[in-house]
Amino acid sequence: MEREITIALSGNPNSGKTTVFNAITGARQQIANYPGVTVEKKFGHIRHKDSDIEVVDLPGTYSLTAYSLEEIVARDFLVNERPDLVVDIVDASNLDRNLYLAVQFMELGIPLIIALNMVDVAESRDIIIDHRQLSALLEVPVIPMVARSNKGIQELLDKAVEITGNDPQWRPAVISYGMDIDQGLNKIEAIIKTSKVYDRKYPARWRALKCLEGDSQIKELLKRDPDLGEKIDGICRKIFKHIMDTLEEEPEGIIADHRYGYITGITKKTVKRKIESRLNLSDKIDRVLTNRIIGPLIMMALLYSIYVFTFSASEAPVIWFEAFFDLLKRATVSVIPEGNLQSLIVSGVIDGVGGVLGFVPLIMFMFFSIAIMEDSGYMARVAYMLDRVLRWFGLHGNSVMPLVISGGISGGCAVPGVMAARTLRDPKERIATILVVPFMNCGAKLPVYAVLIAAFFVEHKARMLFILTLLSWAFALFAAKIIRSTVLKGPKTPFVMELPPYRLPTLKGLLIHTWERTWQYIKKAGTVILGFSIILWLMMTFPGPSVEQSNFFGDQRKQLERSFLTSPDVRKLVKDEKDLAELNGLYNSYVQAMKKNDTALLDNLSTRPLSFLVRTVFFLESGKFSGQEADGNHLNAAARYINYLREMIDTDVREQQAALKGTIAGWIGQRLETITRPLGFDYRTNIALVGGFAAKEVVISTMGTAYSLGVVDPDEPGSLSERLRNDPGWDPLLAFTLIIFTMLYVPCIITVIMIRKESSWSWAGFSIVFNLVVAYLVSLVIRQGGLFLGLGV
Amino acid sequence: MKTVIKMREMSDNQEGIIKKISTTGEMGRRIREMGVVPDTWIQIQGRAPLKDPVAIKIRDYILTLRNNEADHILVEIDEPG
Numbered sequence A: 001m002e003r004e005i006t007i008a009l010s011g012n013p014n015s016g017k018t019t020v021f022n023a024i025t026g027a028r029q030q031i032a033n034y035p036g037v038t039v040e041k042k043f044g045h046i047r048h049k050d051s052d053i054e055v056v057d058l059p060g061t062y063s064l065t066a067y068s069l070e071e072i073v074a075r076d077f078l079v080n081e082r083p084d085l086v087v088d089i090v091d092a093s094n095l096d097r098n099l100y101l102a103v104q105f106m107e108l109g110i111p112l113i114i115a116l117n118m119v120d121v122a123e124s125r126d127i128i129i130d131h132r133q134l135s136a137l138l139e140v141p142v143i144p145m146v147a148r149s150n151k152g153i154q155e156l157l158d159k160a161v162e163i164t165g166n167d168p169q170w171r172p173a174v175i176s177y178g179m180d181i182d183q184g185l186n187k188i189e190a191i192i193k194t195s196k197v198y199d200r201k202y203p204a205r206w207r208a209l210k211c212l213e214g215d216s217q218i219k220e221l222l223k224r225d226p227d228l229g230e231k232i233d234g235i236c237r238k239i240f241k242h243i244m245d246t247l248e249e250e251p252e253g254i255i256a257d258h259r260y261g262y263i264t265g266i267t268k269k270t271v272k273r274k275i276e277s278r279l280n281l282s283d284k285i286d287r288v289l290t291n292r293i294i295g296p297l298i299m300m301a302l303l304y305s306i307y308v309f310t311f312s313a314s315e316a317p318v319i320w321f322e323a324f325f326d327l328l329k330r331a332t333v334s335v336i337p338e339g340n341l342q343s344l345i346v347s348g349v350i351d352g353v354g355g356v357l358g359f360v361p362l363i364m365f366m367f368f369s370i371a372i373m374e375d376s377g378y379m380a381r382v383a384y385m386l387d388r389v390l391r392w393f394g395l396h397g398n399s400v401m402p403l404v405i406s407g408g409i410s411g412g413c414a415v416p417g418v419m420a421a422r423t424l425r426d427p428k429e430r431i432a433t434i435l436v437v438p439f440m441n442c443g444a445k446l447p448v449y450a451v452l453i454a455a456f457f458v459e460h461k462a463r464m465l466f467i468l469t470l471l472s473w474a475f476a477l478f479a480a481k482i483i484r485s486t487v488l489k490g491p492k493t494p495f496v497m498e499l500p501p502y503r504l505p506t507l508k509g510l511l512i513h514t515w516e517r518t519w520q521y522i523k524k525a526g527t528v529i530l531g532f533s534i535i536l537w538l539m540m541t542f543p544g545p546s547v548e549q550s551n552f553f554g555d556q557r558k559q560l561e562r563s564f565l566t567s568p569d570v571r572k573l574v575k576d577e578k579d580l581a582e583l584n585g586l587y588n589s590y591v592q593a594m595k596k597n598d599t600a601l602l603d604n605l606s607t608r609p610l611s612f613l614v615r616t617v618f619f620l621e622s623g624k625f626s627g628q629e630a631d632g633n634h635l636n637a638a639a640r641y642i643n644y645l646r647e648m649i650d651t652d653v654r655e656q657q658a659a660l661k662g663t664i665a666g667w668i669g670q671r672l673e674t675i676t677r678p679l680g681f682d683y684r685t686n687i688a689l690v691g692g693f694a695a696k697e698v699v700i701s702t703m704g705t706a707y708s709l710g711v712v713d714p715d716e717p718g719s720l721s722e723r724l725r726n727d728p729g730w731d732p733l734l735a736f737t738l739i740i741f742t743m744l745y746v747p748c749i750i751t752v753i754m755i756r757k758e759s760s761w762s763w764a765g766f767s768i769v770f771n772l773v774v775a776y777l778v779s780l781v782i783r784q785g786g787l788f789l790g791l792g793v
Numbered sequence B: 001m002k003t004v005i006k007m008r009e010m011s012d013n014q015e016g017i018i019k020k021i022s023t024t025g026e027m028g029r030r031i032r033e034m035g036v037v038p039d040t041w042i043q044i045q046g047r048a049p050l051k052d053p054v055a056i057k058i059r060d061y062i063l064t065l066r067n068n069e070a071d072h073i074l075v076e077i078d079e080p081g
Helices: A017-025 A069-081 A092-108 A119-124 A131-138 A153-165 A179-194 A204-212 A216-222 A226-247 A251-270 A281-289 A294-313 A315-335 A340-358 A360-376 A378-392 A397-408 A414-423 A427-439 A446-456 A458-485 A507-541 A547-566 A568-573 A577-596 A599-605 A611-622 A632-661 A664-671 A673-679 A683-691 A698-706 A718-726 A732-744 A749-758 A761-789 B025-033
Strands: A003-011 A029-033 A040-048 A051-057 A085-091 A112-117 A127-129 A142-144 A271-273 A497-499 B002-006 B015-021 B041-047 B054-058 B061-065 B073-078
Touching (some): A003 A017, A003 A092, A003 A153, A017 A040, A017 A051, A017 A085, A017 A112, A017 A153, A029 A507, A040 A153, A051 A153, A085 A092, A085 A153, A092 A119, A092 A127, A092 A204, A092 A251, A112 A153, A131 A142, A142 A153, A179 A226, A204 A216, A204 A251, A216 A226, A251 A271, A281 A378, A294 A315, A294 A360, A294 A378, A315 A340, A315 A360, A340 A507, A360 A378, A360 A397, A360 A414, A378 A397, A397 A414, A414 A427, A414 A507, A427 A761, A446 A458, A446 A698, A446 A718, A446 A732, A507 A664, A547 A568, A547 A577, A577 A599, A577 A611, A611 A632, A632 A664, A664 A683, A673 A761, A732 A761, A749 A761, B015 B025
Parallel strands (some): A003 A051, A003 A085
Antiparallel strands (some): A029 A040, A040 A051, A497 B061, B002 B073, B015 B041, B015 B073, B041 B054, B054 B061
C-alpha cells in the first residue's frame, strides 16, 4: 500500500545529525527557510518499502525551550506540522547530555525513535551501551548506528515505516520532578483539560510543564481562556514562591535537575564504562592545539594557510571565469551594433553577472576550508581561544572567522565573510559581526590603495599596506564596540559552548557543505545583482550628453579634420576624407603588424599608396624606421598627422568627461561636492565613489575617465598615479583621506545584498548609512586635522 | 577534607562534584541544559590563552564557560592536606 510519511530529524549539534540526513537522502536535498525566519529548512524525499518518506532536518538544538530561534522553529514544526515521527540522533559517546533533548520529546509525547549514533566511537572509548535495555527503560525504540559508514540506516528506515504503520498516538511520558512540582502539574493539567477554548495541538501535561518552567510562548497561549489562564497563573506563582522559599531555586532549575536525575538513573543501568583516567586522543590533540603559548601561534598559521589556500587555489578558475566573460563580451560586441543596447549588455548585464559569478571559485574554496575547520571541530577551539579578546568589543569568539575571510589579512572578500557569520548563534552578536566585516580590506579595495600609494607613498609601500591592515581591524573592532553599546545593546550572551571531539571530516560531508553554500550564493546574489547592476549602468549612462553637446564635439572633430586636410604639406599626399580614412586604416593595421612582428603583412602593407607616410609617422612616434629616408614634405605631413591624432583623442576624452558629467551619477557627484568639499573630494572623485558602490575597483576605472585618461585598466594603474601626482589639486593628505574613505564607506552592492539575505532590509540599509557616516567622520577628522597640523600638503 | 569553592578558583586538572548552581535566567538555563546540574562530576581541562574561558570535562564531553559564568557554579573538592 502506498503511504506518505513525514519524519523530523532532530538532535544536538555535533551528534552527527547532518551525516545521518546526508546518508538517508543522498543528493536529493532541498533547502528553504522556515516561514518568516532566516533559519534554514533542509528536506529530502526518499522511497522505502512502498512508502514515500519526507525527511525534514530540524535545527540542531540542546533543548526545546522558547528562548532560541532554532528551538522555537523546531517546536513549532513539531506541534503545527505534526510529523508522523521524530528521529532523535543521539551521540552514543556523549549519552547523558544527548538524552536531555530526547527526554523533552518524550514529555511532548510525539512518536519517537532514538538513533544511537557513533556507537563505534563510544566503544573505542570503552563506553558499552545495552541498547535493548535502554529502549526498554525509556519505552522508546533505540537503533544503534554508525552513520558515517552507513551502518544502521536501513534498520532505522525499517523501524520508521513499521512504527508509523501502526498509526501511533501522542503519549506524553510522565516523569517525576519532585513532589511539589508533580502535584502542581496534576492540578494544572486537570484545569487545562476542562477548557473548551484551548486547542488540542499541545498535550495538556506538556502545557502545564512549560507553564511551570515559565515558557513565555505557552503562557501567552494559556491567556486565550482568560478565566482559566488567570487561575493557572495563580497556581504557577504559588509553586514558584514555594520552591524558591524551600529550595532557593526556580522551578525551571529543579525540573532540569530532575530530568538529568532521570537520565543518570537510566544510564547507570544501561551503560558500562571503564573509569576514564587516561587522556583520549582528542584530549591529547587539545593539549597542543589549545596550549597557552603554541596554541595561538598554530591558530595564526592555520588561519593564514586557509587564506593562502583559498586565494591561490581559486586563482586559476577566477582567470578562466574572466576569460569566459571576456569572450562573451567580445562576441556580444561583434553581434550587436555599437550603441546603448550593446553598452547595456556588455557593461550592465555581463559585467554585473560576471562580477557575481567571478566570486564563485573564491567562495567555493573558502567554504571548503571553513567546512574542514567546522567538521573537524577546530572552529570551536578558535572561538574558545579568541573569545576573551573579542568579548571586550561586544563580539564573540566565533566572530573571528568572518573578520579574517572579509580581509583580516588584506585581500579577502566580505561576501563569504557575511555568510560565514552564520556560525554565531546570538542574533545581536551575529548582526554586529555582519555590520563590521565590510570595514576589512577586501581584494577590490587593493587596486584603489595601489594607485594612491604609487602616486604619493611609493617609498613606504609595504609599511603603508601593513598600517592599513591594522587600521581596518581597529575600525572594525571599535565600530563593533559602538554598535554593541548603542543600537545592538544587550547583555553578553553566555559562552556555554561544547568543544566537540576532533573528527576526521568525510569528503562527502565537505562537498555537500561546500556545494550547498555556493549554490545559495549563486541563487541569492545572482538574481538581485542583475537588477542592481542595470540600475547602476543606467545611472552612469543617462540622460547622457545633450544633442548640442554631441553636435559640438562632432563639429570639433570635423574642424580638426578640415584643418589637417587643408595644410599645404598634407594636401599633396592626402587629398580628401576618403584618403584620410584610408590613412587611418593603414596606420592602425601597420601598428598592429609591427606589434605582432608580422613581416608578411608588413610587406603587403608597404605596397599601398600611403605606406611611406605611415612609416614616417611611425618613425616619429617610436623612433623605429625601416626603408629609405623621408623627405621634408613627408616629415611635415607626418608631424601634422600625429598632432591631429592627439587632438582627436583629446576630444574623445573631453566628450566622455562631459558625458559622464551629464549622467545621473555625474549629477549626484556634483551635488555631493557641497558635502565632500571639507574632505577635499571634487565631483570627479565623487562620481568614482558612486561607481564604487557596484564594486570598489570601479573607483579606479571611473577616476580614469573623470581624469581624462580614457579607459584605465585597474591592473595597470601607472598612468593614473602619475596624473594624480602631477595634479595641483592632489596632495598626500588627500590621497590618504581617500584611502580611508574607500576602506570605510558603503559595502559594495553584492555585500549589501548578502547582508539583507542574512538579516533584513533594514539592517542592510543601516549598514549603508552607518558606514557612510563613519567614513565621513573619520575622513573629515583626517583631512581637517591634517590641514590644521600642516601634514602632507 | 572536603570543601566547596567556586569553579573559577579550581586549578587545572582538579576534579570535584558540582553542589549548587547559583544563577537563574538565561545563564542558569543554558548551563543546566548542557548537563551542569548538582551531583555531577567535573574536571578542569584547561584554560584559554588569556585564562578565560575555562574548559571542563563533564558527562563524557568538554564544555567551555566564561569565568563570570563559572563563578556561579559551586564545586565540592578534596582539599589537599
